[in-house]
Amino acid sequence: MREIGIGLLGLGTVGSGVVRLLQDNQAKISSITGRRLTIKRVIVRHPEKHRDTKLDGVPMTANIEDMIQDPAVQIVVEVMGTIQLAEDYIKRLLQAGKHVVTANKDLIAQKGGELVDIAAKKQRDLMYEASVAGGIPILRTIVNSFAADQILEVSGIVNGTTNYILTQMNQKKVSYAAALKSAQDLGFAESDPTNDVMGIDAAYKMIILTQFAFGMSLKLENVTVEGIDKVRLEDIQQAQSLGYTIKLIGDAKEIDGKASVSVGPTLIANSNPLAAVQNENNAVVVKSAAVGNTMFYGPGAGELPTANSVVSDIIAVTKDIGIGITGNTFNSYRHQVAIAPNSAVKSAYYLALKVRDIPGQMLALTRIMAESKASFRQIFQTSSDGDFARVVMITHEISLAQLEKVQEKVAVLENIELISSYRVLD
């Protein structure tokens, strides 16, 4: 049987999983592809480090040139991370005629367009199924199974670390710091978890999903992003008492041909299936004109789930090599970028406010709401420590422009502080 040589750029959580799947499922993969997939070379930062993953006889070095120059390597798997270095390496690998599979959403979200162009010019494949929602095969599904349908919205939970943290805080009353630490130990979090908790990792994934769903290549500054770093246990408990669970939700919708993309803590009604998605699991809901709502659920991070997406890409590339059709872009849908105005983006909101416990404050608050033409469906004063009361309200559907008006007006009030404003999804 003919051989396909694989090069691994990175042998951490995901890289080790890739090795394991290629070894454990070799016979099945060969039966499907008609090729024997063999790991020929590994590049890591510290080649001398002790590793549990055993790759007898496979050279392991720190110099990318070793991979670029190795004629035995046809497909390189980039599971190293970073943006600039990975960009430089992948460009050189593509120029040298290698096919590339990557799990690097940071890179694809920011530099994907350039890399796709180089790959196409060199007639090489560039695939990145693992970059969005880890083990869920969402990108290929959008390309293949929604090609004939008009996607209206793609939304859901696309970061495993934050969903794990929120689940642990909500169910086990674990502290934020302890939950983050265990997400790191379990290998879900990025090497620097700032991007996870600040919503940036989810924003990168939403940028990639927007490209696949609407053909628009957005930049990070086009996405409204808020992380979970300011979500308090009080908010989580308050939401629960109202019948909601707080999740970090990514949302990309098309409004009159324009995109609106956001990431932020959101109150999900407990009857909504997204509320039941726990720990590192992700769920992506695709709303489309013909099909309606379709939900894709599964592990969004972790060694083997992510590795399965990587290996599915390796198999796709191997099949393309076999029939001589490499160089087709992973997603060929292109559409001019247009961003929806804030007046067109609508949602219900949960507003939590710290209000000085003196007469007249509720009146001031309701006046601001009336002036902003924003009505509320629920309002509570939940506790008072003598000086300050906590007031929580859930609005009817209002536009982002109206919300901003309310935020601006509250900001100038001396006795009322807006602590959080989160979207509400029924």
Ligand SMILES: NC(=O)C1=CN([C@@H]2O[C@H](COP(=O)(O)OP(=O)(O)OC[C@H]3O[C@@H](n4cnc5c(N)ncnc54)[C@H](OP(=O)(O)O)[C@@H]3O)[C@@H](O)[C@H]2O)C=CC1
């Ligand atoms: N973990 C997950 O659940 C998921 C991760 N991803 C993405 O997959 C990629 C890898 O993640 P993960 O496996 O968790 O990361 P790890 O930190 O576990 O592994 C990174 C690997 O890359 C190597 N590496 C790092 N820097 C360099 C460098 N400068 N030169 C050569 N090698 C280098 C490291 O070498 P050494 O071992 O010597 O330190 C290590 O083997 C990232 O892009 C991540 O965003 C995507 C989906 C899920």
Ligand SMILES: N[C@@H](CC=O)C(=O)O
């Ligand atoms: N850090 C990411 C890993 C997968 O992309 C996450 O937690 O989802």
Ligand code: NA
């Ligand atoms: Na995926």
